[in-house]
Amino acid sequence: MVDTSSGQVLAQSVEMVSKDLSLWGLFLHADIFVQLIILVLLGASFWCWSIIFSKITQINKLQKLSKQFESVFWGGHSLDDLYQQVRYKAHDPLARMFVAVMQEWGEHARHPEKNDMAAKQSFLDRIDRVLSSRMALEMEDLEKHTGFLATVGSSAPFVGLLGTVWGIMHSFQAIAASKNTSLAVVAPGIAEALFATALGLVAAIPAVMAYNKISAELNRYATSMETFSHELHTLVSRKLFGG
Numbered sequence: 001m002v003d004t005s006s007g008q009v010l011a012q013s014v015e016m017v018s019k020d021l022s023l024w025g026l027f028l029h030a031d032i033f034v035q036l037i038i039l040v041l042l043g044a045s046f047w048c049w050s051i052i053f054s055k056i057t058q059i060n061k062l063q064k065l066s067k068q069f070e071s072v073f074w075g076g077h078s079l080d081d082l083y084q085q086v087r088y089k090a091h092d093p094l095a096r097m098f099v100a101v102m103q104e105w106g107e108h109a110r111h112p113e114k115n116d117m118a119a120k121q122s123f124l125d126r127i128d129r130v131l132s133s134r135m136a137l138e139m140e141d142l143e144k145h146t147g148f149l150a151t152v153g154s155s156a157p158f159v160g161l162l163g164t165v166w167g168i169m170h171s172f173q174a175i176a177a178s179k180n181t182s183l184a185v186v187a188p189g190i191a192e193a194l195f196a197t198a199l200g201l202v203a204a205i206p207a208v209m210a211y212n213k214i215s216a217e218l219n220r221y222a223t224s225m226e227t228f229s230h231e232l233h234t235l236v237s238r239k240l241f242g243g
Contacts, residue, residue, distance in 0.1 A: 037163035045203035052210040065092035093138035131229045153208035160200020167193025
């Protein structure tokens with residue numbers, strides 16, 4: 001049995017919406033639950049775009065700084081001289097990795113009495129751990145908030161679909177209450193329902209595309225960090241053993 005009082009309210013709501021099928025009108029006359037879903041999707045979309053612009057800017061900046069540092073690193077300077085230049089202005093992950101390694105080198109150099117083969121091997125093992133932990137910290141910082149893009153990309157369409165289902169249910173209730181199946185009665189409720197689905201896709205599509213792009217860039221940067229780590233380890237090893 002249909003609740004006639006509720007149906008009359010819904011029918012009146014449909015009549016009001018039919019006069020204004022703009023996006024703003026659809027939002028104003030939507031059910032409170034659908035309005036909540038719309039606001040959640042708009043908020044998620046806004047936050048996604050903030051993350052996208054922030055990460056793209058951050059990655060581009062780091063790539064530029066890393067290229068500059070590598071140019072200086074391979075420019076013929078000694079490791080000690082380069083360390084003095086960048087120790088207080090290491091603005092990119094590669095420079096910070098280098099500074100961390102050179103700090104360990106400084107600690108090792110303070111104890112010349114511990115310079116046998118076992119001590120040298122222990123020092124190289126420590127360098128490996130320093131580089132690994134430094135890389136992990138840098139990647140953790142770079143990947144911060146990117147998981148939100150993946151979450152929105154996978155869940156936003158379903159959240160929008162929930163609003164669509166809810167809106168269509170109310171449309172059918174209005175049809176039953178008014179006993180009128182004309183397009184003028186059906187269209188506003190369907191439009192309101194599809195509005196939620198559209199917003200879900202608007203939030204999800206850029207989030208998925210940006211997540212894939214940012215992940216690919218981060219993977220490439222992680223590879224460059226790993227390559228630099230191996231090269232730095234080799235240079236320190238040569239310096240340690242006098243090669």
